[in-house]
Amino acid sequence: MNMMSRIIFYEDRNFQGRSYECMSDCPDMSSYLSRCHSCRVERGCFMVYDRTNYMGNQYFMRRGEYADYMSMMGMSDSIRSCRMIPMYRGSYRMRMYERENFGGQMYELMDDCDNIMDRYRMSNCMSCNVMDGHWLMYEHPHYRGRMMYMRPGEYRSFMNMGWSGMRFMSMRRITDSFY
16 A cells, blocks of 8 residues: 655744645645745655755655754755655666766666765766666765755756756665655
C-alpha cells in the first residue's frame, strides 16, 4: 500500500498564520502563501525550492516538525514550489561523469558516497545518469552544503540546469529509512 505524502507550510514561525497543505507536486505556491517560516511534514519526503517551477535552492524535508526551519537553515522566506519524493524500495544505480554530456571518467554508484575525491579521485561531477532510485547530490563532502534532488533520468549538464560554478562532491540515496 502506498502511503499518501503530506506537508503543511505556515506563514509564521511555530506553525502559526495562514497555512497551505500539499500532498503532491506544487510548481507555484505564491498564490497560497506570501511567505513561509515553518512547516510540518506529516508523511513522506519533499524537496522545497525558493523559486517557482522547482528552480533555485533546494532543501530536503523528511517527516518532522520545523518550527523555525527557514531561518535555522539560512533559507529565505520565499518557498515557492515543492516536489513530493515518492517512496522507492528497489536497487539504486547512478552513473556520474567528470564532464558534461557524459564525458570524461565515469563511475557507477549503487550506494552512498560521502566523498567522490577520496573514493574515486574525481575532482568534478558535471553530468549523471540516474538509472534506479532517488538521490541527493551535495556540493561538499560528507553530505553538506547546497543539494540537488535527482530522480531517474539523464542529466547531461548541471551548468545548463542553473548550477554553474557548483561542484557535487557527495551523493546519498533517499531510502525508505527517510520515511
